[in-house]
Amino acid sequence: MKKSTNALLNAPYAVWSAIFVVVPLFIVVVYAFTDAEGHFSFDSILALKDYGHNFLISLLYSLVATVITLIIAYPFAYALSKTNEKTQRIQMMLVMLPMWMNLLIRTYSWMNILDRNGIINQLLMTLGLKPATFLGTPGAVIFGMVYNYLPYMILPIYTVMAKMDNSLVEAARDLGCNGFNVWRRLILPLSMPGVISGITMVFVPSVSTFYISQKLGNGKIMLIGDTIERQMQTLNNYNLGAALSLVLMVLILVSMFIMNRFADNSGEGGLVA
């Protein structure tokens, strides 16, 4: 009886994922292995070799952005989990606040701020300094990724940290751990599930983004997302677009698989299994 109840509860999601996940994926695969006339063809797959560079810089940019995000988020989440409840609530609100605004609007705002005549350059000039070029540089794109996806790193790490029983920390101190050892032997391993979730939630959207690179990169930096968008929107080459998407998907799946191998050893508590 329990089984049938579960099946019933699962039904809406099963239907949803069939229509909106399985079928579209199937269509992507079909497009990737056909030509414009709909005949079976390896043309698009073979054409992929010209885009290796885009895959590479996408991986590189999103890796750098993920590492920077982690470096900022981890100590913040840890420190936050040690403060009193009221501070935690307010701080988490502030972390989430930018997410109430649309990604496009946030990115447009940064375009304005980082523009040649933007606030920062005006400030530099009033200080008598030469204006700097931000837009179109790799730094601006990575900054955009870090800025937009930072909450997704903070949230899961903070969740595992806040859940951690303080008596565990006391037990570790009691058994001879100084501050660093408490972190290395207890807090780090216990926070790994949160870290893994955070990395996944920042890396995946970073590696496939096209909007951030387009706007903050001034169109000079072609990530794989931009390439796919260009094939689909501008060049109307759905077959090559689908092939590129397919490879990106495989890439993400492989990354997640590697990440979860790490997660296996560190118990439960993360947001992504």
Place this chain on the structure above:
Amino acid sequence: MDERNSSNVVELRNVTVKFDDDIILDNLSLAIKDKEFVTLLGPSGCGKTTTLRLIAGFLEPNSGEIIFDGVDVKNVPAHKRNVNTIFQRYALFPNYNVHDNIAFGLKVAKVPKDEIERRVAEMIELVNLKGFEKRPVQKLSGGQQQRVAIARAAINNPKVLLLDEPLAALDAKLRKDMQNELKAMQRRLGITFVFVTHDQEEALSMSDTVVVMDGGKIQQIGSPVDIYNEPKNAFVADFIGESNIIDGVMIKDRLVKFHNRKLECVDEGFEPFEPVDVVIRPEDVDIVHPDNALICGTVTSVTFKGVHYEIIIDVDGFKWMVQTTDESFVGDRVGLYIEPDAIHIMKKSEYSGTMGDYSYFSDEMEEISNPDAAIDAEDEDEKID
């Protein structure tokens, strides 16, 4: 205590702890001897756990000294103190298995690997967990987790083992077994145990010394027998076991007056006509024929407890509790006989008059039927708690 054991391993001197304006420990001094099983006993909020945390080093006193083996440990952090703690909910590390939990302290101390293996194997043997080495700790029962917690603490050869209500989470039968096991383990390890509990039976059956605490102060320190037979004030008498505590006056040495009758007792050293609290344990009262007794009353309730009957007797409005194997019936007129050495006299204290009357027992029916009475009775209960 003999000469060999007389050295103090831990000493608290005039320790005060405040949280904001609440005084948690009030100028408390306590000396714990080497190889002793000491129990800190008291109701919740009495400061017993705070005392334990002070010794562990998780908390600094606002004033006063904490001394280990004659050395002030004020600036010694928890991880450098030669004590280990068994936490209330065990606080086992969920990211390590049984073996690695137990080995934790030695690994941190960078003990050579083969020595770690040898000592962990010994410990696992000692706490009866052979075959469980590779189990994740979450997959263990409460009793097994308890053993891991003991092994993890004891393996570091601490001078003092601190136990914070370690048996509270276990069911009654397992708790009894673990009491015996802990006591045996303390003897085997030959180290000092400081045990915190609110369970008076646990305290009496395990300890060499019981420290009864309330309101951030020590009410009495003594052996379990002393604490039970010679309670210092109404709080101790009431908290440890059952007590009838009656208002009385010491006429002269060995003669006390209560319920308007003069009775012989064995206490001396009070002022003539000094008001006192008289403690009589329920099991020390004999029920006799009213013609042969100085104190008489009416039975208001009888409860069968297995080993004995618990009888409430109304004497001039004061309700006595008597434990006896003789059956009585509600409404019987009975006499109470008390041997002189069963009468214990205490000085008046802040607790006088607040506890030791069993009125609330027989008022229970009224409580159910009368809402006002119920409120009154609850107030009464609070005072007694």
